Amino acid sequence: xxxxxxxxxxxxxxxxxxxxxxxxxxxxxxxxxxxxxxxxxxxxxxxxxxxxxxxxxxxxxxxxxxxxxxxxxxxxxxxxxxxxxxxxxxxxxxxxxxxxxxxxxxxxxxxxxxxxxxxxx
Numbered sequence: 001x002x003x004x005x006x007x008x009x010x011x012x013x014x015x016x017x018x019x020x021x022x023x024x025x026x027x028x029x030x031x032x033x034x035x036x037x038x039x040x041x042x043x044x045x046x047x048x049x050x051x052x053x054x055x056x057x058x059x060x061x062x063x064x065x066x067x068x069x070x071x072x073x074x075x076x077x078x079x080x081x082x083x084x085x086x087x088x089x090x091x092x093x094x095x096x097x098x099x100x101x102x103x104x105x106x107x108x109x110x111x112x113x114x115x116x117x118x119x120x121x
Contacts, residue, residue: 001026001027001101002024002025002026002027002028002097002099002101002110003024003025003026004022004023004024004095004096004097004110004111004112004113005022005023005025005112005113006020006021006022006093006094006095006112006113006114006115007020007021007022007115008020008021008115009093009115009116009117010116010117010118011118011119011120012085012117012118012119012120013119013120013121014085014086014087014119014120014121015084015085016085016119017081017082017083017084017085018082018085018117019079019080019081019082020036020079020080020082020093020095020115020117021077021078021079022034022036022077022078022079022095022097022112023075023076023077024076024077024097024099024110025076026101027101027102027103028076028099028100028101028102029099029100029101029102029103029104030053030099030100031053031073031076031097031098031099031100032052032053032098032099032100032107033050033051033052033053033096033097033098034050034051034071034078034095034096034097034098035047035048035049035050035051035069035078035095035096035097036048036049036050036069036078036080036093036094036095036096037093037094037096038089038091038092038093038094038117039091039092039094039114040088040090040091040092043091045094046060047060048060048063048067048080048093049063049067049068049069049080050069050096051069051070051071051078053073055070055071057069062088063082063089066082066083066084066085067080067081067082067083068080068081068083069081078095078097080093082117085117085119086119087119087120087121088119089117089119090117090118090119091117092114092115092116092117093114093115093116093117094111094112094113094114095111095112096109096110096111096112097109097110
């Protein structure tokens with residue numbers, strides 16, 4: 001019933017910028033926290049940034065000062081502005097949403113399929 005679709009990934013040189021978008025659609029009653037995770041080859045998935053329904057944010061130490069997460073509640077969309085990109089940012093980035101489906105009484109996590117971000121040196 002619920003689908004998260006990411007966009008905005010690609011190839012960029014070190015020091016460049018990318019803006020990721022993730023739109024949630026389907027039978028959604030409300031969305032609590034939305035966030036971005038990433039997984040590099042040979043490594044486990046890690047939290048990059050998260051934002052609550054009241055716009056409180058959390059960032060991984062490795063991206064603080066470089067990445068900015070935001071959301072548009074009217075569009076059920078979360079964004080990740082990535083500046084000053086480094087080769088170590090190369091990974092598949094996954095959108096996550098903690099949301100409540102229409103007709104249910106508790107939140108559950110949903111995931112996008114991922115978008116590749118590659119940063120060349």
